[in-house]
Amino acid sequence: MINMSNLNTELKEANIKGEEISTPNAKSKSKMAPKVVMRLENLSKHFGKFVAVDNINIEVYEGETIGLVGPNGAGKTTTIKMIAKLLRPTSGQILVLNKEGDLQPLNGKSKDLVKFGFLIDQPFFYDMTAYQILRYFARAQNYPKKKVNARIDELLKLFKLLDWKHHKVNTFSKGMRQKIGIIQSLLVDPQIIILDEPQTGLDPKARIEIRGTIRELQRQGKTIFVASHMLHEISEVCDKIALINNGKIIAFDTIENLEKNLKEKELNCQLLDPVPLEDLDAITHRLTEKLESYIDSHEHTEGKKHLKYNPEKQTFKIFYDGKRESRGEILELFLSEFKSTNKIISFTQPKTSKLEKIYLEMITEDAPRDGGG
Numbered sequence: 001m002i003n004m005s006n007l008n009t010e011l012k013e014a015n016i017k018g019e020e021i022s023t024p025n026a027k028s029k030s031k032m033a034p035k036v037v038m039r040l041e042n043l044s045k046h047f048g049k050f051v052a053v054d055n056i057n058i059e060v061y062e063g064e065t066i067g068l069v070g071p072n073g074a075g076k077t078t079t080i081k082m083i084a085k086l087l088r089p090t091s092g093q094i095l096v097l098n099k100e101g102d103l104q105p106l107n108g109k110s111k112d113l114v115k116f117g118f119l120i121d122q123p124f125f126y127d128m129t130a131y132q133i134l135r136y137f138a139r140a141q142n143y144p145k146k147k148v149n150a151r152i153d154e155l156l157k158l159f160k161l162l163d164w165k166h167h168k169v170n171t172f173s174k175g176m177r178q179k180i181g182i183i184q185s186l187l188v189d190p191q192i193i194i195l196d197e198p199q200t201g202l203d204p205k206a207r208i209e210i211r212g213t214i215r216e217l218q219r220q221g222k223t224i225f226v227a228s229h230m231l232h233e234i235s236e237v238c239d240k241i242a243l244i245n246n247g248k249i250i251a252f253d254t255i256e257n258l259e260k261n262l263k264e265k266e267l268n269c270q271l272l273d274p275v276p277l278e279d280l281d282a283i284t285h286r287l288t289e290k291l292e293s294y295i296d297s298h299e300h301t302e303g304k305k306h307l308k309y310n311p312e313k314q315t316f317k318i319f320y321d322g323k324r325e326s327r328g329e330i331l332e333l334f335l336s337e338f339k340s341t342n343k344i345i346s347f348t349q350p351k352t353s354k355l356e357k358i359y360l361e362m363i364t365e366d367a368p369r370d371g372g373g
């Protein structure tokens with residue numbers, strides 16, 4: 001079982017703090033200051049004594065796609081249900097942009113707020129056609145009767161389902177059904193679209209299609225908030241990821257920054273021949289001294305080894321500051337050390353990103369929480 005307090009420390013060491021709202025992404029570089037369209041502020045939800053959502057803070061800018069990523073039971077759906085007003089927060093609040101351009105608490109007059117579209121539960125009326133289902137949802141959302149047919153056609157066409165308009169949904173693939181669910185969320189042309197696990201239960205091909213759907217929404221300038229337990233599936237289409245576990249946001253940043261900060265500051269230098277045991281101490285001592293200037297200053301802790309030798313793999317593991325230029329110089333150090341006695345056959349950085357690795361540990365080894373619900 002992964003120790004979450006270790007993980008938190010690790011993330012903190014990497015200068016990522018879930019509670020801090022990060023600076024807006026690349027879009028902020030344009031002249032127009034990006035607008036915050038939704039802010040979750042110290043948001044918590046308790047079920048009895050159980051804390052499902054624990055004081056989370058997330059700020060969403062106009063046009064951004066945010067991925068709320070965490071294992072089952074992390075608190076994603078609970079968060080989304082609070083945004084959808086299906087659950088009332090225990091404490092904290094949700095602020096949403098209103099028509100005057102100000103942030104306003106969600107519990108206020110909602111007709112002044114920007115529109116939301118939700119995909120929370122998959123709405124499948126198997127015995128109805130795509131058209132019948134969408135007309136039903138349009139009516140439920142008070143969509144003007146005269147415009148409803150044109151709107152349904154427009155959306156079916158956009159998602160390449162127009163030929164299926166009068167087919168029963170129980171003949172559809174799971175991916176097509178999920179698209180109907182997404183179309184349903186778009187009927188009233190919302191500015192913010194909230195999708196809960198849009199890829200769950202879909203095969204790889206359908207998951208790719210859903211990513212395409214999300215990209216289409218991005219082209220339309222929508223702000224998207226998507227919950228998923230599949231980091232690699234969703235990270236590709238997100239501007240930022242909020243990692244959630246046990247109800248807490250443990251990291252919130254752009255993928256680029258998360259990857260950069262969590263990047264392995266580790267190198268592996270594999271030798272052709274094993275290092276003779278009697279030479280190992282001297283070599284390690286020499287290399288450690290030379291490595292001194294390539295180690296993060298705050299990592300200079302007493303007794304912490306920055307060089308480890310694995311005799312089975314004939315490999316030195318080097319923990320360094322992660323800088324590109326250091327990497328080149330460290331290689332030169334090793335080349336000169338082993339010039340006359342050995343040969344370097346590989347010099348590599350571990351492939352899996354630390355983010356992916358940490359997340360995989362979270363989802364495979366952390367048992368779902370007992371929420372009693």
Ligand SMILES: Nc1ncnc2c1ncn2[C@@H]1O[C@H](COP(=O)(O)OP(=O)(O)O)[C@@H](O)[C@H]1O
Pocket residue numbers: 047050052070071072073074075076077078079369370371372373
């Ligand atoms: N109505 C409820 N009553 C009690 N516990 C609940 C209720 N809804 C959700 N929970 C618990 O809260 C935790 C978070 O659930 P949820 O938000 O659905 O997680 P996720 O969507 O990330 O899988 C889970 O442990 C779940 O059992």
Ligand SMILES: [Mg+2]
Pocket residue numbers: 076077078196197
């Ligand atoms: Mg869920």
